[in-house]
Amino acid sequence: DIRVVLIKMADRLHNMRTLDSMSPNKQYKIAGETLYIYAPLAHRLGLFAIKTELEDLSFKYEHPAAYERISNQIKASEARRSAVYNDFSEPIKEKLVGMGLKYEAKARLKSVYSIWRKMETKHVPFEEVYDLYAMRIIFECDDQAKEKAICWQIYSAITDIYRLHPERTRDWISNPKANGYQALHLTVMGPDGNWIEVQIRSRRMDEIAELGFAAHWKYKIGEGDEESELNAWLSTIKDILDNPEPNAIDFLDTLKLNLFASEIVVFTPKGELLTLPNNSTVLDVAFELHSEIGMHCIAGKVNHKLVPLSHRLHSGDQVEVLTSQSQTPKPDWVNYLATAKAKSRLRQLMRREMAPVIEQGREIYEKYLADNSITDNNSVITKVLGTLRYDNREALFTALGRGEATLPDYLAKSLRPASSSIFSKILRPLKGKKSQNTDIKTPTKRKVNMKETYVLEYDEKNGHNFRLCDCCSPVPGDDVMGWVNDDGEVELHALSCPRASVLKASYGKRILNTRWAEQSGLFLAEVRIEGIDRFGILQEIIQMISMHLAIDIRKLDIEAEKEVFHCDLAVRVHDTKVITDLCSKLRNIRGVQRAARVNHLE
Numbered sequence: 339d340i341r342v343v344l345i346k347m348a349d350r351l352h353n354m355r356t357l358d359s360m361s362p363n364k365q366y367k368i369a370g371e372t373l374y375i376y377a378p379l380a381h382r383l384g385l386f387a388i389k390t391e392l393e394d395l396s397f398k399y400e401h402p403a404a405y406e407r408i409s410n411q412i413k414a415s416e417a418r419r420s421a422v423y424n425d426f427s428e429p430i431k432e433k434l435v436g437m438g439l440k441y442e443a444k445a446r447l448k449s450v451y452s453i454w455r456k457m458e459t460k461h462v463p464f465e466e467v468y469d470l471y472a473m474r475i476i477f478e479c480d481d482q483a484k485e486k487a488i489c490w491q492i493y494s495a496i497t498d499i500y501r502l503h504p505e506r507t508r509d510w511i512s513n514p515k516a517n518g519y520q521a522l523h524l525t526v527m528g529p530d531g532n533w534i535e536v537q538i539r540s541r542r543m544d545e546i547a548e549l550g551f552a553a554h555w556k557y558k559i560g561e562g563d564e565e566s567e568l569n570a571w572l573s574t575i576k577d578i579l580d581n582p583e584p585n586a587i588d589f590l591d592t593l594k595l596n597l598f599a600s601e602i603v604v605f606t607p608k609g610e611l612l613t614l615p616n617n618s619t620v621l622d623v624a625f626e627l628h629s630e631i632g633m634h635c636i637a638g639k640v641n642h643k644l645v646p647l648s649h650r651l652h653s654g655d656q657v658e659v660l661t662s663q664s665q666t667p668k669p670d671w672v673n674y675l676a677t678a679k680a681k682s683r684l685r686q687l688m689r690r691e692m693a694p695v696i697e698q699g700r701e702i703y704e705k706y707l708a709d710n711s712i713t714d715n716n717s718v719i720t721k722v723l724g725t726l727r728y729d730n731r732e733a734l735f736t737a738l739g740r741g742e743a744t745l746p747d748y749l750a751k752s753l754r755p756a757s758s759s760i761f762s763k764i765l766r767p768l769k770g771k772k773s774q775n776t777d778i779k780t781p782t783k784r785k786v787n788m789k790e791t792y793v794l795e796y797d798e799k800n801g802h803n804f805r806l807c808d809c810c811s812p813v814p815g816d817d818v819m820g821w822v823n824d825d826g827e828v829e830l831h832a833l834s835c836p837r838a839s840v841l842k843a844s845y846g847k848r849i850l851n852t853r854w855a856e857q858s859g860l861f862l863a864e865v866r867i868e869g870i871d872r873f874g875i876l877q878e879i880i881q882m883i884s885m886h887l888a889i890d891i892r893k894l895d896i897e898a899e900k901e902v903f904h905c906d907l908a909v910r911v912h913d914t915k916v917i918t919d920l921c922s923k924l925r926n927i928r929g930v931q932r933a934a935r936v937n938h939l940e
Contacts, residue, residue, distance in 0.1 A: 362851030370842020384550025461934030699735030815914030820850030
């Protein structure tokens with residue numbers, strides 16, 4: 339029921355607004371699950387104002403220093419931004435007045451979280467985030483039938499003044515987003531030479547953009563498309579809830595798949611419009627039409643050309659699904675799917691088909707435990723899964739039932755007493771991947787007070803009191819959190835790490851607030867350098883790092899193609915300040931266009 343969802347969203351927003359009264363480890367947990375589930379849910383429902391506030395508040399508690407720094411930079415640049423905006427907007431306003439339109443024009447500033455995400459993903463400083471703001475034009479129109487024509491008239495007026503970016507026009511009026519969003523976006527070059535986005539919408543479109551489906555009832559005339567879209571989406575969510583994944587994390591990920599932000603629009607041969615997540619395939623379309631069609635899909639025709647069922651679709655594609663009664667679902671199909679509905683349906687079908695094999699495997703497992711006088715519990719099954727490298731019970735029982743795996747005799751000894759837990763598979767190192775910080779020794783164990791801030795200490799002789807995981811490899815200065823494993827060790831994750839998001843959202847009681855000690859040893863960090871190739875540039879880079887900065891280089895891979903070179907560098911540093919200083923000095927070398935730290939999550 340959409341009313342329950344709206345109440346839960348309001349409750350979560352209130353929790354986030356009063357989060358400063360919580361202990362730091364609870365702040366991490368609540369902020370983590372907010373970014374993981376609630377912010378995407380708000381986006382999917384079109385609750386843009388709530389989504390933005392949830393993201394900014396989560397960011398504020400997870401990265402307080404970065405939040406304060408960016409907020410201060412926004413305030414400091416306000417006067418300059420206002421001057422640029424006024425120069426850009428005045429000619430447009432004059433034109434709109436001449437057209438006789440009643441309108442409101444304002445600058446929409448990017449949220450603090452959005453600016454930080456752009457800085458992180460593009461590896462650019464605050465000064466180089468050029469699309470800090472967009473111009474929003476909201477016009478008054480009593481006749482909904484005339485809105486589209488007025489939007490394009492304003493579009494034409496703006497492109498008469500400024501040069502248009504040909505690849506950055508977005509028509510969300512003819513094909514609204516799945517969350518009901520409607521607007522016309524164009525990007526033009528401003529007088530200062532930077533690209534500026536302009537968003538054109540009616541007052542009705544603006545209210546729907548800010549309030550989402552909650553605003554549709556105000557404008558509802560009969561059974562509108564928007565309400566049908568909402569009902570279809572809620573029906574998909576209900577379908578997932580009625581047939582949940584056996585594994586809680588898989589279930590959350592499947593549910594989260596349905597909160598997609600990036601969408602494409604494709605058409606059936608009869609012209610029916612389907613809205614799907616980005617990267618959807620022919621197989622997604624088949625399951626979207628009907629589960630039976632998905633089960634028997636063998637290929638597709640995209641724009642009248644024959645393509646395999648794994649073919650990725652683009653907006654505007656016309657898709658025809660080809661089926662055969664002899665076709666049966668395959669386990670590897672899950673790799674071709676992008677929609678939650680299709681993944682959920684496929685897993686249900688595979689479970690049903692594999693039920694006899696899984697039952698046989700379960701009997702083999704239970705007999706093995708009975709023969710060795712071992713009681714089945716979470717610790718035992720997790721130990722077995724960890725040893726035999728299977729993700730869950732189903733995968734293990736399937737392998738045993740098919741005869742692809744056996745339970746060795748030596749395993750029984752290690753199962754008495756059991757020493758693992760359900761958390762081990764979440765933080766198990768990736769197969770075949772060596773630790774990035776090979777110099778870090780095994781952590782010393784000690785009792786941890788969950789209510790106090792845990793000081794991260796490193797001593798080259800006596801070891802250290804934390805364990806670094808391969809997934810993110812943070813260094814002192816990064817925003818990090820601790821997670822206490824079953825052995826009492828504190829495992830360290832960067833707050834931006836996807837595994838940290840899962841832990842915060844699901845196992846909050848083990849989250850630990852942490853602080854780096856003043857001296858924390860040397861840690862491995864990776865830097866990527868790009869630029870224009872020239873004779874002697876590699877020698878200058880090495881001299882800068884080793885001679886002038888006295889930084890220890892552990893790896894250097896450089897490759898040049900024609901006039902451009904790429905260099906991946908691994909160095910040992912004390913903290914993030916050293917990396918920032920290094921990148922700054924490298925960018926001063928003639929020919930170097932970019933130097934930035936590489937995150938293992940990229």
